[in-house]
Amino acid sequence: xxxxxxxxxxxxxxxxxxxxxxxxxxxxxILEPGSLLLPAEGEGRNALYALQKGWETSCxxxxxxxxxxxxxxxxxxxxxxDYQISxxxxxxxxxxxxxxxxxxxxxxxxxxxKAHQHxxxxxxxxxxxxxxxFAKSQLGKASGGPKNLEMLFTLAExxxxxxxxxxxxLEELTTYLKEGLYHxxxxxxxxxxxxxxxN
Numbered sequence: 001x002x003x004x005x006x007x008x009x010x011x012x013x014x015x016x017x018x019x020x021x022x023x024x025x026x027x028x029x030i031l032e033p034g035s036l037l038l039p040a041e042g043e044g045r046n047a048l049y050a051l052q053k054g055w056e057t058s059c060x061x062x063x064x065x066x067x068x069x070x071x072x073x074x075x076x077x078x079x080x081x082d083y084q085i086s087x088x089x090x091x092x093x094x095x096x097x098x099x100x101x102x103x104x105x106x107x108x109x110x111x112x113x114k115a116h117q118h119x120x121x122x123x124x125x126x127x128x129x130x131x132x133x134f135a136k137s138q139l140g141k142a143s144g145g146p147k148n149l150e151m152l153f154t155l156a157e158x159x160x161x162x163x164x165x166x167x168x169x170l171e172e173l174t175t176y177l178k179e180g181l182y183h184x185x186x187x188x189x190x191x192x193x194x195x196x197x198x199n
Contacts, residue, residue, distance in 0.1 A: 007065075016042065017180035018073060020049035021103040023191050027130045028053065034098030039088060039119055040105040044070025044081075051079040055099075058082040060091050088115045096124040102131040104183070109150035116161045125198045129165055131158075135172050135188040143177050143185035153190050165194040 020028075024046050028036075033054035041047055041059035043066055050057045051074065060083065061067060067083050074081055084091065088107060100123045107115045123129065134145035136152040146152060155172055170192040177183040 013181060014043050014045070014069070014073075015180050015182050016045060016104075017178075017183075018043075018045050018048070019179070020046045021132060021179065023132045024101055024103050024130055025049060027128075027193055028055070028099070028101070031099065031128065035095060036099045036101060037093070037097040037119070037122055038101050038103075039091070040102075040107075041070060041083070042066045044073045044083075046101060046103055047081055047083070048074050048077065048079075050101075051077070051081060058084075058093065058095070058097070060084040060086040060088075062087050089118060091118070091122075093122055095122070097122055097127060098124055099128045099130060102129070102133065104133050104145070106133060106146050106151045109148075112151075113161045117163070120162070120164055120196060123196045125196055127196050129162065129192070129194050129196070131162075131193070132189055132191045135190045137172070137188040141185070141187060143187040144179075144183040145187070155190065158190060158192060162192075162194065165196055167192055167194040169193045 036050050036055045036057045038046055038059035040061050042061055047057050047059050064085060067085055070083055100119060134152050136149055136154055138145045138152055139149050172190045175187055175189055177187045
């Protein structure tokens, strides 16, 4: 799987564009800038937007090609970004963050619960999660996402895997994506925002 992502991100064009995910942008714009963690950030589109809005931004991905492309995207703007190469379960940081942002992060089913709970440990009590990913009803649609049903989401799975998060908004819906080459067309997605309770 890592080879797949390195190959995809090595392409000259940006796989998912250079504009931020619209739900991420919408929700981030409501918040006062602080510290942000972006898991599996890929080519840096959300990181660049957050940096432009004054967020102290950290991110990681296991694809070296993704990191290179993201840093090349961000460099002309002169921002500092902490972008690590890491598998999700190996990711570590001395910091806790105000916001944790997921845009189409689909971990394998066998590690997904552990991965999400691991990442929540880096969120401050009272911190916000912003999440958008493909629902199981996306399977068979040409607008993107894993072809493995187990890597897609249901609302019940979200509630189970994000224990400790109080949901302010949680919905499965149909939307139209126009994100680069690989997220284009009608799509079934799950979106949520929520806050972490006190430890």
